[in-house]
Amino acid sequence: MQVPAQFAYERAESVAHALALLEKYGPEARVVAGGHSLIPMMKLRLAQPEALIDINGLDELAQITVEGGELVIGSMVRHSELLASTVAGGHAAVFHDAFAALRATAVIRGADGTRAVAVREFHEGPYETVVGPEELLVQLRVPDTRGAGSAYVKVERRIGDWAVAAAAAVLRVENGLVAEAGLGLTAVGAPHFCAPEAEAYLIGRAPTEESFAEAGRIAAEHCDPQADQRGPADYKRHLAGELTRRALVAAAERI
Numbered sequence: 001m002q003v004p005a006q007f008a009y010e011r012a013e014s015v016a017h018a019l020a021l022l023e024k025y026g027p028e029a030r031v032v033a034g035g036h037s038l039i040p041m042m043k044l045r046l047a048q049p050e051a052l053i054d055i056n057g058l059d060e061l062a063q064i065t066v067e068g069g070e071l072v073i074g075s076m077v078r079h080s081e082l083l084a085s086t087v088a089g090g091h092a093a094v095f096h097d098a099f100a101a102l103r104a105t106a107v108i109r110g111a112d113g114t115r116a117v118a119v120r121e122f123h124e125g126p127y128e129t130v131v132g133p134e135e136l137l138v139q140l141r142v143p144d145t146r147g148a149g150s151a152y153v154k155v156e157r158r159i160g161d162w163a164v165a166a167a168a169a170v171l172r173v174e175n176g177l178v179a180e181a182g183l184g185l186t187a188v189g190a191p192h193f194c195a196p197e198a199e200a201y202l203i204g205r206a207p208t209e210e211s212f213a214e215a216g217r218i219a220a221e222h223c224d225p226q227a228d229q230r231g232p233a234d235y236k237r238h239l240a241g242e243l244t245r246r247a248l249v250a251a252a253e254r255i
């Protein structure tokens with residue numbers, strides 16, 4: 001089935017208007033941003049929202065700014081705008097690859113006000129986040145990472161395909177030792193998409209090939225990959241370790 005079920009369509013004129021529309025239509029309403037995930041799911045009838053609230057055109061959600069040392073990314077900033085942004089790239093080179101591992105905060109707004117959630121707590125599982133049915137994600141706030149190196153690497157079967165596995169690293173070195181490490185992992189069953197044990201291992205160690213390889217081994221050990229058409233679990237676990245190592249090497253080269 002490639003035709004969505006019927007739904008109401010509303011174009012929001014402001015964040016306040018979008019929240020009012022979400023309240024009006026209730027839990028079966030969905031916000032549509034790029035539609036890249038939602039529309040295919042509607043066509044396949046895996047999602048059947050009763051109403052779509054279109055937040056395209058809300059300039060207040062489409063800004064990239066720096067506030068109090070934090071990089072503030074509106075939730076309607078396009079990925080391409082982020083990748084091309086000198087403000088974002090100056091903040092962390094990883095924005096020119098992708099973004100992850102940065103210990104950002106998600107700012108969520110609802111009728112009762114605004115709340116901040118660490119991105120590491122944001123995803124509850126596949127297609128599930130902590131954003132409530134009558135709430136809107138409005139910003140991502142990224143702490144000051146200037147002086148740190150960052151990078152993202154992935155393995156995909158074809159350009160544009162879902163990644164088989166991917167890793168991102170952020171690394172700050174002080175007096176020859178790792179002072180801060182952030183590791184993000186996707187598609188390998190890493191709890192909350194990060195590798196805290198490997199991050200903890202790196203702190204206070206010299207940023208060497210050996211310590212990066214050991215961090216990769218630790219990260220792989222804590223993953224729980226699932227076998228699917230992209231490969232068996234052992235292969236994905238291997239990728240988790242190897243991509244973590246490569247991301248750390250690349251991040252260190254960018255410091």
Ligand SMILES: Cc1cc2nc3c(=O)[nH]c(=O)nc-3n(C[C@H](O)[C@H](O)[C@H](O)COP(=O)(O)OP(=O)(O)OC[C@H]3O[C@@H](n4cnc5c(N)ncnc54)[C@H](O)[C@@H]3O)c2cc1C
Binds near residue numbers: 034075135161
């Ligand atoms: C072939 C393919 C390859 C992909 N590869 C990748 C990949 O490599 N990496 C990756 O990360 N993703 C990937 N994706 C997933 C997709 O690109 C992401 O999910 C995309 O970021 C969705 O953004 P969107 O703006 O299109 O969201 P939409 O499809 O518009 O919305 C997705 C969901 O988020 C909700 N939503 C949107 N905006 C808000 C908001 N401001 N507040 C609250 N809820 C909101 C919607 O209601 C909906 O439930 C891929 C998808 C496809 C189809």
